[in-house]
Amino acid sequence: MASVKLDNIQKTYPNGFKAIHGVDVDVQDGEFLVLVGPSGCGKSTLLRMIAGLETVTGGELEIGDKVVNDLEPSKRDIAMVFQNYALYPHMTVYNNMAYGLKIMGLSKSEIDERVKNAAGILELTDEQLTRKPRELSGGQRQRVAMGRAIVRKPSVFLFDEPLSNLDAKLRVQMRVEIKRLQESLGITSIYVTHDQVEAMTLGHRLMVLNSGVVEQLGTPIELYERPASLFVAEFIGSPAMNILDTKISEDGESVDIATNIGLALGNGGLPDYAGKKVKLGVRPEHLQLAEGSENSLPLTVTLVEHLGADTLVHGHFGEDETDMTVRRSGTLKTVPGDKLPISITRENIHLFDAETSRRIDL
Ligand SMILES: Nc1ncnc2c1ncn2[C@@H]1O[C@H](COP(=O)(O)OP(=O)(O)O)[C@@H](O)[C@H]1O
Ligand SMILES: [Mg+2]
Structure with missing residues (x-):
């Protein structure tokens, strides 16, 4: 497990557009931080920088007390869950979950143990493990995507709008599952969403972003009771x-x-x-x-x-x-x-x- 520290993190894209204007936050070991804000405010940019999928053009990024600005993604000990799940269509569910572990060079028995364990946590049956992703429902696919992250036993989970493709009822159900999972595994998590209800219910703390600038960082109750700006006031609460x-x-x-x-x-x-x-x-x-x-x-x-x-x-x-x-x-x-x-x-x-x-x- 690890803390994640952002010190004046900035992002200017090659075309000159400044998407992130200096973000500071100390995500504690085991904390669930939600990045929330309207579409285009820079949430994915920030998350992708933490993952190492985008370069950091200013400031310092630490994972577990180590500066990782220039460390390649696979060495950061993170696992990311995307909105579109990014599953391999031609592989079985089992192999989708095992693939990353094979690349890591783990033994067959270790891989099997981890995949079975994750499947158990996520209530995926042995029969479902033999299916292809297209033979699963949206919610089950989402579980496989989560399973693939869990088996890696990362120090940090990164989620980019993982529930956006689900219908309303399933979204609420998966939201509860993610919260339970994060609490039981205790893995530091950073979760991106544009949905304020999701943000309020999941996060220990929320960071509200507006055009690449942090409007407020605080607990759900702090944001609800004492919004620091008109933007937060109008964004939080329904x-x-x-x-x-x-x-x-x-x-x-x-x-x-x-x-x-x-x-x-x-x-x-x-x-x-x-x-x-x-x-x-x-x-x-x-x-x-x-x-x-x-x-x-x-x-x-x-x-x-x-x-x-x-x-x-x-x-x-x-x-x-x-x-x-x-x-x-x-x-x-x-x-x-x-x-x-x-x-x-x-x-x-x-x-x-x-x-x-x-x-x-x-
Ligand atoms: N590769 C890129 N080059 C230039 N601008 C980009 C690039 N990717 C994203 N942006 C811009 O950066 C801003 C933030 O994008 P993004 O982080 O995807 O927002 P969000 O995830 O909050 O919807 C947007 O204005 C978007 O158009
Ligand atoms: Mg996004």
Whole structure:
């Protein structure tokens, strides 16, 4: 097992495009780190640099306290699982898993033991080991790809969107399996996904990437409770956080959430932001129904989604056309055109600088 250390890692492609702008992270031995961000933000580039499939054009990369910038992939003691599985179609499942071990020069009995052991962990039957990849379902193929990584007993697992090709139900099932597997094997893992739910449920820590820059590095709860930027705030959480354009009052003591409705900030307020525009974020699950409260805002309902366990109510406030989503557990009987009184409480708001988009600490 090993730690992975990235020190100011950068990537400029030969065409001059700078895909990674200096990433720092210490992945602990046994940790599960998830790299998450929208398509094209540089996740695969970063992972492929760790794997040795792309050159590192700046900074220092360490695996297990050894600088590996120029070490070839096969010497890095890593195993990678790809989105398209990259299985050999003409080989049996057994041989797909054994192939890398043969190349490593292991004995037949050692190979057999490792393949059988991995098959056991992944619940692949002896009969399935004799099949060709095309004779397996998508989920089984994914297991074979994982098996091929496990048999190598690497120090580090690298995953690049391994579940993207599976249907929704299977994706959830495999997600749970990967989490269980990583916990039981305790192998340092770096996992790339664009899916924030996958990221939140799998990672001990998440690194949110945006155009090759780290927006935030933290535990799922830290990112949910204290997003460092508007980008993270809108990316993490489903449905996404509601964002209102508002301003801080002239005395800096409150935030104006609507005409004549201010929310006291307390703690001395934000004198530096007095009279300035800010973005106010509040999650759909934190908007409350407030019958009879003075500080409530009337939400004009435009659409209602009944999910069973939850109800999502979409609408907007008064003349302000900003779209808002309210999430209520259980069923809520309301229809488009209704006006629902909604309240926003001080402890549930997030404020962001309108210019820099960074979080404003209260
Ligand atoms: N070989 C390459 N040459 C130039 N630009 C590339 C190359 N590969 C990827 N890129 C660019 O680098 C950026 C990051 O790509 P990638 O790491 O694949 O993103 P992600 O995996 O997050 O979707 C994208 O803008 C992509 O177009
Ligand atoms: Mg990618």
